[in-house]
Amino acid sequence: MNRVVTHELIHAFDHCRAHVDWFNNMKHLACSEIRAANLSGDCSFGNELSRFNFGLKQHHQQCVRDRALRSILAVRKVSREEAKLAVDQVFESCFNDHEPFGRIPHNQNEARFAYRDFQNRDRYNANL
Template sequence: MGGTADEEARERTEGYVDRTLRRDPKTKFILQKMEEIGCSVDASKFVTVEHCDDSIAGGFRPQSGVVVCQNHVQTQEEVDNLLAHELIHAYDHCRGKNLDWNDCQHHTCSEIRAASLSGDCHWLFEALRGNFGLKKQHQACVKRRAKLSIAMNPACGDADQQQKAVDDCFEKCFADTAPFDRIP
């Protein structure tokens, strides 16, 4: 007989993570660029799969690495985008030696970059979310997803303060496509 649903979710998610780390060009590229700027990581230890209580698919913990929430991801594509998103945060943490995740401006900038560069705002995922705008849809998605992410940071205050942080950071942070030459 099979294991519990939680054990099956863990095994499925670990398979997705392993496949992403071995095959996904974007993830491999970000890890390579992290190594080039002095932040080499052992991805098999840097990325962990956990059961998460919060309604999040994953996250970046500066002291320990990337978490993928086995109970909130369902597909390989979700894991591909999630790892790219969280690795952008890891890249930002590496290159910004004074990056302070409790500083709303720092956190907002990294969220804008991660939403833009990871694939989170690909037109297909936006269509699945019911967002069909054509004019500047990518930018609208990036702003929306960055605001959702910083809403969990107490340093970012209320909804008005969060919107202001996104508005203040957007132009500069959206233009920063490192480690890529352009938005992939």
């Protein structure tokens, strides 16, 4: 349940922060789906192990791509090629955008570190 709520809250965060055009811009949708799959734990090692789908090299990135692609195909009537193109065009920047966490919270310990980073986000800001 935590994973699903986190996934949807990342979409809500994107909607508020980036003013995502969900219905007219496929790249916006792809970016939010990439971020949600990456940051929510959808592609954690434990989840992938339970699905009997795991690998070593670049597996997390491939899982994020696949889940984003499937999400787009579930909500839009577009071809697989169109959806894949949108994911590929925005993957690098969206995969590396870890806001609001600052890092990928792979487990409880990482989540605590992410929360600590959030609490200290303005600590060294010279502009304040």
